[in-house]
Amino acid sequence: MRGEIIAIGSELVSGQSLDTNSYWLSQQLTAHGITVAFHTTLGDVLRDHLVVFRNAVARADVVVMTGGLGPTQDDLTRAALAECAGVSLVEDAESVAAIEAMFARRNRVMSERNRVQALFPAGATPLPNPVGTAPGIWMQVERATIACLPGVPHEMKLMFRDQVVPRLRQRGLVDLVTVHQKINLFGKGESEVEAQAMDLTARGRVPEVGITAHDSTISFRITATACTEAEARLLIEPTAKLIYERFGSLVVGEGTDDVPEAVAAQLAAANATLATAESCTGGVVAQMITAIPGVSRSYLGGVVSYANQAKIDLLAVPRALIESHGAVSPEVAAAMADAVRTRLGADLGLATTGVAGPSGGTPEKPVGLVYLGLSTSKGTQTRRLDIGSDQPRDIIQRRSSKAALNWVRLTLLEKR
Amino acid sequence: MRGEIIAIGSELVSGQSLDTNSYWLSQQLTAHGITVAFHTTLGDVLRDHLVVFRNAVARADVVVMTGGLGPTQDDLTRAALAECAGVSLVEDAESVAAIEAMFARRNRVMSERNRVQALFPAGATPLPNPVGTAPGIWMQVERATIACLPGVPHEMKLMFRDQVVPRLRQRGLVDLVTVHQKINLFGKGESEVEAQAMDLTARGRVPEVGITAHDSTISFRITATACTEAEARLLIEPTAKLIYERFGSLVVGEGTDDVPEAVAAQLAAANATLATAESCTGGVVAQMITAIPGVSRSYLGGVVSYANQAKIDLLAVPRALIESHGAVSPEVAAAMADAVRTRLGADLGLATTGVAGPSGGTPEKPVGLVYLGLSTSKGTQTRRLDIGSDQPRDIIQRRSSKAALNWVRLTLLEKR
Numbered sequence: 001m002r003g004e005i006i007a008i009g010s011e012l013v014s015g016q017s018l019d020t021n022s023y024w025l026s027q028q029l030t031a032h033g034i035t036v037a038f039h040t041t042l043g044d045v046l047r048d049h050l051v052v053f054r055n056a057v058a059r060a061d062v063v064v065m066t067g068g069l070g071p072t073q074d075d076l077t078r079a080a081l082a083e084c085a086g087v088s089l090v091e092d093a094e095s096v097a098a099i100e101a102m103f104a105r106r107n108r109v110m111s112e113r114n115r116v117q118a119l120f121p122a123g124a125t126p127l128p129n130p131v132g133t134a135p136g137i138w139m140q141v142e143r144a145t146i147a148c149l150p151g152v153p154h155e156m157k158l159m160f161r162d163q164v165v166p167r168l169r170q171r172g173l174v175d176l177v178t179v180h181q182k183i184n185l186f187g188k189g190e191s192e193v194e195a196q197a198m199d200l201t202a203r204g205r206v207p208e209v210g211i212t213a214h215d216s217t218i219s220f221r222i223t224a225t226a227c228t229e230a231e232a233r234l235l236i237e238p239t240a241k242l243i244y245e246r247f248g249s250l251v252v253g254e255g256t257d258d259v260p261e262a263v264a265a266q267l268a269a270a271n272a273t274l275a276t277a278e279s280c281t282g283g284v285v286a287q288m289i290t291a292i293p294g295v296s297r298s299y300l301g302g303v304v305s306y307a308n309q310a311k312i313d314l315l316a317v318p319r320a321l322i323e324s325h326g327a328v329s330p331e332v333a334a335a336m337a338d339a340v341r342t343r344l345g346a347d348l349g350l351a352t353t354g355v356a357g358p359s360g361g362t363p364e365k366p367v368g369l370v371y372l373g374l375s376t377s378k379g380t381q382t383r384r385l386d387i388g389s390d391q392p393r394d395i396i397q398r399r400s401s402k403a404a405l406n407w408v409r410l411t412l413l414e415k416r
Numbered sequence: 417m418r419g420e421i422i423a424i425g426s427e428l429v430s431g432q433s434l435d436t437n438s439y440w441l442s443q444q445l446t447a448h449g450i451t452v453a454f455h456t457t458l459g460d461v462l463r464d465h466l467v468v469f470r471n472a473v474a475r476a477d478v479v480v481m482t483g484g485l486g487p488t489q490d491d492l493t494r495a496a497l498a499e500c501a502g503v504s505l506v507e508d509a510e511s512v513a514a515i516e517a518m519f520a521r522r523n524r525v526m527s528e529r530n531r532v533q534a535l536f537p538a539g540a541t542p543l544p545n546p547v548g549t550a551p552g553i554w555m556q557v558e559r560a561t562i563a564c565l566p567g568v569p570h571e572m573k574l575m576f577r578d579q580v581v582p583r584l585r586q587r588g589l590v591d592l593v594t595v596h597q598k599i600n601l602f603g604k605g606e607s608e609v610e611a612q613a614m615d616l617t618a619r620g621r622v623p624e625v626g627i628t629a630h631d632s633t634i635s636f637r638i639t640a641t642a643c644t645e646a647e648a649r650l651l652i653e654p655t656a657k658l659i660y661e662r663f664g665s666l667v668v669g670e671g672t673d674d675v676p677e678a679v680a681a682q683l684a685a686a687n688a689t690l691a692t693a694e695s696c697t698g699g700v701v702a703q704m705i706t707a708i709p710g711v712s713r714s715y716l717g718g719v720v721s722y723a724n725q726a727k728i729d730l731l732a733v734p735r736a737l738i739e740s741h742g743a744v745s746p747e748v749a750a751a752m753a754d755a756v757r758t759r760l761g762a763d764l765g766l767a768t769t770g771v772a773g774p775s776g777g778t779p780e781k782p783v784g785l786v787y788l789g790l791s792t793s794k795g796t797q798t799r800r801l802d803i804g805s806d807q808p809r810d811i812i813q814r815r816s817s818k819a820a821l822n823w824v825r826l827t828l829l830e831k832r
Binding site for chain 1: 428429430431432434435436438439440441442443444445446451452453454455456457458459461464467468471475691692694697698699700701702703705706707709710712715716717718719720721722723725726729730759760761772773774775776809810813
């Protein structure tokens with residue numbers, strides 16, 4: 001099956017807004033076994049609609065359009081589609097009633113202008129819009145089965161899933177299901193992970209495995225297409241197992257679960273508590289962990305001891321220690337971790353101190369140098385990170401924060 | 417002038433990657449006075465190239481293409497363009513030399529396959545690629561002036577700016593310059609700001625003014641197009657002045673400057689220091705302020721007193737106060753602000769305590785309720801925010817953190 005996507009709107013074609021609808025629809029159609037051959041984006045110009053529609057109905061089996069279904073004079077999809085099909089526009093009584101009801105629910109009166117949203121090319125089927133005023137259109141023109149959807153992304157997505165996919169399936173245009181499984185790793189670079197996974201990521205392998213990196217987390221995305229979801233999951237299973245076996249403790253979670261989610265889950269499971277003392281990361285560790293709902297049972301709190309005086313005032317780090325070793329030192333990292341654990345009566349105390357840049361680096365202590373400290377009842381350890389002096393401040397803060405939390409994760413993993 | 421953008425690549429048309437090149441090119445062409453009528457995205461299929469290219473050269477004055485210029489068999493732009501123009505492909509000696517030199521700089525040997533990147537349709541002009549191996553193509557076919565650029569975004573952007581724009585200008589296809597000025601406001605909702613700016617945002621006004629909202633900051637974007645940049649700036653000036661006068665202290669900055677940047681600049685200018693005590697925001701206030709380089713002179717640090725015990729241990733907030741008023745109360749917010757200011761010897765102490773959700777809300781203290789405390793040598797004040805119980809956790813944390821910092825901003829503004 002050959003598919004085509006048409007996005008309509010002057011704001012899209014002029015670059016005032018990014019066309020993410022086409023991107024999403026491509027993924028959906030591809031996942032259902034339809035090969036998308038073209039995306040076309042055009043403005044609100046009737047002549048341009050006709051050229052694009054006529055091309056599409058002659059060359060595609062499935063055409064999905066978004067936009068141009070609103071009540072204004074700029075909204076030309078209905079008129080252009082009727083002209084392309086050589087039919088007239090007729091009013092659909094049910095759609096008028098549905099639009100009136102939508103306005104009533106919002107305590108507003110439907111304007112006469114909104115009636116145009118109930119006009120459809122003769123022979124078309126209206127697709128009800130449960131969350132907006134613009135109904136969609138379902139129609140066959142020449143070779144193409146056409147679905148016109150509103151441009152508002154959440155309306156479009158809902159209608160695509162609930163109405164377009166079932167109709168395509170019924171017509172036999174869609175007969176496949178694609179399933180993805182994403183496994184997230186932290187602790188090694190992308191190229192290193194990739195080198196250990198050449199067999200998995202080989203082109204043409206079934207199921208397909210891709211590697212992506214985001215915010216220092218490396219993800220494997222396993223993709224399988226089959227006639228049913230269950231079959232696709234069966235195809236994925238052995239590959240997922242292989243990744244778990246091969247990468248062991250590097251695996252932090254699946255889907256959207258990253259290092260902070262893993263740490264939160266482990267703390268809860270171990271009934272352990274964490275406290276943090278941050279210098280160069282300036283609150284990023286705390287923010288990452290408190291972003292997770294319900295973490296308040298495990299995360300007690302912490303200190304952002306940004307200035308040296310704050311390390312002394314809040315954590316009683318001895319001034320002499322800072323003066324002899326410098327604030328960026330394993331000794332100070334250890335003292336911070338110990339102090340915050342003791343102060344808050346936590347099971348684990350985690351500390352960061354480093355040079356986040358862009359200024360403040362020296363040859364001995366360059367930008368990107370970060371020391372971590374981790375204190376437990378069994379003792380205190382430190383680690384050195386070199387994020388790289390060419391990295392921007394936010395990357396240095398985020399990467400070292402994630403590495404710090406990952407150390408907590410590995411420590412809790414060993415204990416089990 | 418009528419423009420058209422063509423993006424080539426199977427990874428784009430299937431939704432494996434988002435086509436941001438078309439978006440960027442649309443903005444650029446529009447800014448230079450060219451009306452973009454179509455974007456087309458297509459995969460690596462020669463037949464599809466020909467259909468799209470033939471349409472484009474018949475209907476557009478300027479066509480910019482990206483992608484399909486690599487050395488693999490999937491890269492069909494050169495061949496399709498030659499076929500569309502009815503000419504043969506010829507090797508360009510200078511391009512061969514440039515590609516060889518690029519490989520030499522990277523200490524690699526050019527493969528025979530890379531020679532195809534030096535093939536051009538007869539009559540075309542090579543566009544040198546200073547940062548990659550794929551040269552671009554500049555060519556006139558029928559009505560259209562065509563620029564083919566690599567798909568790698570940074571190569572494409574550099575070549576568009578340095579080579580395509582000057583050539584378009586030389587041909588008289590580009591004769592305008594568009595300038596934007598973005599003014600950022602914080603402290604009122606988008607609809608409220610919009611209601612006060614109906615005259616500015618009216619359609620057809622010169623210069624044009626748009627409103628956007630991001631992360632609770634409302635931005636006016638003034639856009640003017642003229643023959644020179646200086647002329648465009650002159651057109652913008654009176655509108656910018658009007659916005660400053662009308663919105664006064666709501667204005668936090670221009671461009672990418674938001675509330676944290678404004679606070680950091682004001683603290684530095686006033687030679688004042690800030691300390692923070694966060695409960696529900698869990699480090700987000702600290703993270704926002706420490707994201708700004710060089711803020712260590714003004715921001716001393718703070719406490720993330722997430723658990724009640726942390727408020728007692730780190731800030732000596734009396735247990736009785738928490739028990740009688742609850743942790744989420746103006747009394748506790750005030751005590752936290754006072755304590756952190758005193759502990760760290762700061763000029764300003766800022767505190768947050770609230771219910772970030774999704775659970776933990778009660779009828780009296782619903783999700784989204786946040787109290788702020790601000791302590792200075794002149795006394796301590798509190799404020800109540802109701803972010804809304806339907807808002808997600810991260811929005812509640814970010815919005816209340818920004819509102820807290822905005823309070824610091826307004827306080828420093830008054831002092832001046």
